[in-house]
Amino acid sequence: MKFTISPLLNNNLKEKLQYKIDNKTKPIGALGVLEKVALQIGTIQETLEPKIKNPTILVFAGDHGIAQEGIVNPYPQEVTTQMVYNFLQGGAAINVFSETNNIDLQIIDAGVNYNFEKNLPLIHAKIDFGTKNYRLEPAMNNEQCLKAIKKGAELVEDRSKNEVNTIGFGEMGIGNTSSAALLMHYITNEPIENCVGAGTGLNAEGIQNKTKVLSEVLKKHHPNNPLEALATFGGYEIAMIVGAILKAAEHKMTIIIDGFIVTSALLIAIEINKNVIDYCIFAHSSNEQGHQKMLEYLNVKPLLNFNMRLGEGTGAAMAVPVLRASTDFLNHMASFESAGVSTKSE
Numbered sequence: 001m002k003f004t005i006s007p008l009l010n011n012n013l014k015e016k017l018q019y020k021i022d023n024k025t026k027p028i029g030a031l032g033v034l035e036k037v038a039l040q041i042g043t044i045q046e047t048l049e050p051k052i053k054n055p056t057i058l059v060f061a062g063d064h065g066i067a068q069e070g071i072v073n074p075y076p077q078e079v080t081t082q083m084v085y086n087f088l089q090g091g092a093a094i095n096v097f098s099e100t101n102n103i104d105l106q107i108i109d110a111g112v113n114y115n116f117e118k119n120l121p122l123i124h125a126k127i128d129f130g131t132k133n134y135r136l137e138p139a140m141n142n143e144q145c146l147k148a149i150k151k152g153a154e155l156v157e158d159r160s161k162n163e164v165n166t167i168g169f170g171e172m173g174i175g176n177t178s179s180a181a182l183l184m185h186y187i188t189n190e191p192i193e194n195c196v197g198a199g200t201g202l203n204a205e206g207i208q209n210k211t212k213v214l215s216e217v218l219k220k221h222h223p224n225n226p227l228e229a230l231a232t233f234g235g236y237e238i239a240m241i242v243g244a245i246l247k248a249a250e251h252k253m254t255i256i257i258d259g260f261i262v263t264s265a266l267l268i269a270i271e272i273n274k275n276v277i278d279y280c281i282f283a284h285s286s287n288e289q290g291h292q293k294m295l296e297y298l299n300v301k302p303l304l305n306f307n308m309r310l311g312e313g314t315g316a317a318m319a320v321p322v323l324r325a326s327t328d329f330l331n332h333m334a335s336f337e338s339a340g341v342s343t344k345s346e
């Protein structure tokens, strides 16, 4: 699988952007992180006047074979299906935040264990009715995994035709913090105990049991490369997000990375093409304990720290106003010259 992603250039345009930022009517650096975001988005869009166009969040839903055992997840598998209906009725947090922040929202059935009616406002992309239980066998075969990556890429390709230049991804899948923990362990080599967390709300004993189960899973499977790891431990929603992230970078979109599960998809995407990270903005630090370590591994700083651990793309949705403010100050603030404000005396 090949994605052509140009690295961001550290050229003359970057210098001009920095000059423009520094000449706004404020002390040098006084807008802090907003300045960094403006510089990154300007560099991605290759312009001194970057704009956030049609920000969109795609929420991928998928079920996990292991969740049927009810050991690693406090909520039952059916919640994935029930939450998909909630998304379609506009009642979930991501619906509300998308409305608040004027974000286009689409829901995708990547692999939910339910046969949805065809006439729903849902993108039907089901690869299978949930993954297999990786305690017994790999979650998916290589063909299913590649199909999911391709589908995610295709959905972003579609969005690019609607002039979307800013995109975030969300997920819904009971049991998927276990997949994310296994993928994190595979890529970062962190001990599995540091990758496993409470998910939707396990207590200390529950986390211990989850860690034990996932340690056994690691003894059973020894994937040979990141794609095989994705097929063995992943979910269909995670694999689709891998393809979606890579295609978004190919289209030079600004990619808003959500929480623990979406970041695990990014870890795999980076193994496929390392340039992808240049296009990513990290929305928030999730309260899922492994997320902070993932961000440290990537050597990146999240914009927000709201103690959120919901998923659905809610962290990404909360970051959109920050992105808008960043491009707005760059485009609309006066410069020292235009406002007749004196610069610092040397």
Ligand SMILES: O=C(O)c1ccc[n+]([C@@H]2O[C@H](COP(=O)([O-])O)[C@@H](O)[C@H]2O)c1
Residues within 6 Å of the ligand: 072, 073, 074, 075, 171, 172, 173, 174, 175, 176, 177, 178, 198, 199, 200, 201, 258, 259, 260, 261, 262, 286, 287, 288, 291, 308, 309, 310, 311, 312
């Ligand atoms: O995004 C996060 O950081 C995050 C952290 C913890 C849980 N979640 C959500 O919770 C679900 C998975 O949790 P679990 O306990 O079933 O593995 C899944 O639907 C995710 O969207 C999401």
Ligand SMILES: Cc1cc2nc[nH]c2cc1C
Residues within 6 Å of the ligand: 075, 079, 083, 171, 172, 173, 200, 310, 311, 312
């Ligand atoms: C209710 C509920 C909503 C969610 N949204 C994302 N993951 C979730 C998990 C649960 C359990």
